[in-house]
Amino acid sequence: MDDHLQNVKGDLLCLNHRFLILLMIRLRCCVLLFVAGSCSHKPVAQLVEEGEEATGKKAIRLYTQALANEPTNVRALWRRGDEYAKTDQPEKALADFTQAIALEPTYNAGYLFGDRGEVLEATNHLPEAIRDYTTALAVCRRTLSPSLPSTPMENFYFYRGRARLKAGDTTAARVDTDSAIYYYPKFPRAHFQRARLAVIRREYDQALADYEVGNLGPNSMEFPDYADDFFYLGLLKFNRQDTSYCTCWAAAARYNQQQAKAYLAKYCNAGGRKGQKR
Template sequence: MSLELIQKGVDCCRNNAYEKGIEFFNSALKEYPDHIEALYNRARAYSKVDELEKSLNDFKRLVEIQPLNPSFIGDYAVALHLNNKNDEASIQFEKALQLEPENPYRYSSRAFFKDRIGDHEGALLDYDKAIALDPEDAIAINNRGLVEEKLGYAERAKKSFEKSNDLVGYKPDVEKEIKPEPKIEPPKASATKAEVLKTLLTKDGLKDFGKFTANLFKPKK
């Protein structure tokens, strides 16, 4: 019965009916309070309706159940950040990275977090590590360029943007250089929490800006 309720909740969320989806997840969790899939999906749904403290509580419970799951820890770190608990978030980002030291996404997500809290030099170091592990990650390279711009490294930023453009197949029209080259910008410090969630709260967050697909509604293993 709980699996049916979860599936109904997932279907609701795919149709942007997050409140209704939460009701189904609540019903499933009444039967099985620590059901991983129900908790994970409810945490995601809460984030979509700006119930960020409730989302945080669900991600915290997931980490308590699976304390060595780097995906849950990474999402918990994001939830902490969105609840203005940056010191705790920093610890959790580090834990996720220690569990997956060869995963470039761990460095990219921590870099994005560091950039948002004003640690631009730290963000740059993390982007460098992410790119060393995945030299063809165009968005990480582009985002590194944005940080380089903030630090005043104009030539380095230009090279990062050019490399990112090459990887995605974008070629500026040299005869019509009226418009600046497009950049894939992350949310600025004043961005809404929803925009940050789109960028970080998925395993492929820096590449897929938060669509609720079937894969996103499966708990991360």
């Protein structure tokens, strides 16, 4: 009898032990489900705000979660499109911008068209990009200030001028670039673009004046966006017999600017006409 009781007690202890293990597992699952449920039920506005504070994959994930709850949220589509563009996913970016435009074409003063235009320009769809920049100009707000940008007016003129320059229409590019400077007189990149156009037309005094206003100098060499500007500044110096042109071309070549690489090889390497930094 005593042995039987001992066996029964042992069985009960084993059952209790198993029960406790199962209970702990179920409690853990409940906690995980609660946390997951809490995350999935965040307000859409909060998800979008958190996305704007994040970057890359995390931002895209937050915007996607917001859109799962509210597929017609134009802000989330616009922001996710920007993140897709930044992470080299142009097709997904274009899809988001296009969907957002279909929902609310005048959202955020034209930036939906402007941002889609930038993706189209980056993928060499220049006529389509120019069309989007033109639409952006038609719907954005027009303001004037003697010293501050009129955002986004000057940006859209600058972008359209840049696309027209890439397309080879230097006359229209100059008109747009002048307009960008009109709406924001201190716009450095617009001055650099106008300087580039002046170098192409061999108007070197005008080009030099714009480079000076924009203050293109050594501090700008750290940024790949200025690679083309340094190439044309070097070309200006070359034609004005300023021997520091090799320094400009070296700055452009650092970011794989092909014309700068060719000019460095021809004029700045051993055996060529070598320019020295002043």
